[in-house]
Amino acid sequence: MKKVSVLIPCYNEEQSLPLLYAALKEVTDALPQYAWEYMFVNDGSKDNTLIILQSLRKMDSKVNYLNLSRNFGKENAMLAGFDFVTGDCMIIMDADLQDPPTLIPQMLNEWEQGWQDVYAKRKSRGKESWVRKVCSLLFYKILSSSSRFEILRNVGDFRLLDRQCIDAMCALREQERYTKGMFCWIGFKKKEIVFDRSDRHEGESKWNFKSLFNLAIDGITSFTTTPLRIATVLGTTIAFCSFVFGIYFLLKTLIIGDPVPGFPTLIVVVLFLGGIQLMAIGIVGEYVGKIYSESKNRPVYIVESFNDSPLTH
Ligand code: UDP
Ligand code: MG
Secondary structure: OOEEEEEEEEOOOOOHHHHHHHHHHHHHHOOOOOEEEEEEEEOOOOOOHHHHHHHHHHHOOOEEEEEEOOOOOHHHHHHHHHHHOOOOEEEEOOOOOOOOHHHHHHHHHHHHOOOOEEEEEEOOOOOOOHHHHHHHHHHHHHHHHHOOOOOOOOEEEEEEEEHHHHHHHHHOOOOOOOHHHHHHHHOOOEEEEEEOOOOOOOOOOOOOHHHHHHHHHHHHHHHOOHHHHHHHHHHHHHHHHHHHHHHHHHHHHHHHOOOOOOHHHHHHHHHHHHHHHHHHHHHHHHHHHHHHHHHOOOOOOOEEEEOOEEOOO
């Protein structure tokens, strides 16, 4: 019998969990030809998420939970899950029921036909401000124009991964994780299915503009070095223009003199160059920061306990 794991990262999801569990159970009970495992990762929740998980486990031995020692963020919590799931394939879902469990049979169907990464694409992006929509469009434009593999738009973490893909994901252990890009990076046979993403059921989204901005910067800097290239090109172009400009002023002063001192021009040029230089240093700094955090080589997450028993590292 093939085993299917369902991975659910949870951060302060006490309201959603009972609903999710009921919805999941309904779907999985209708598919008795598979052995099921639910892997909840409690990502340092501050509410009763852990207590709910413990009581679910008492009721149902299919429920496994991994309790992280603090909040590590969804990306890291997912890696913890990848390491611990035991299924022949794994379905990743959000706890808030935005990813409908009713799509699971269709995903499994595609998997049985040999697809190794069945990802669910959102038909619409749901309730979102136009700023967020424009920013996300811009972000995908930058990413896709500068990397060698395609990064998919409107595709979240909701997907089914074959064991081979899970093992490949476990091998990618970088600190600042952009999991969505990694799914594309590992390759394998991918199949798209389309669904309507509903709005969040209970509680509120844990992403604010700042965390999305940070994720976008991480996404770009961990998958391409194009910004460094832009800084180089920009620097070279401006240096060349300044050189031409310099010669022009030199000749002008020599031939017709300079009755009015060129103060405004000077200020403009100095400020402009200063700005460009700071920007370039900032970009380089982003990458140096990356090297710094990777070179510490810390584990990406720390597990406090797995199914009631404490874990020592
Ligand atoms: N999540 C997590 N750790 C965090 C933030 C979120 O494990 O630090 C989980 C959260 O419990 C949910 C999923 O990641 O299951 C998606 O979070 P959310 O619904 O807030 O994000 P959105 O749907 O707005 O992208
Ligand atoms: Mg959500």
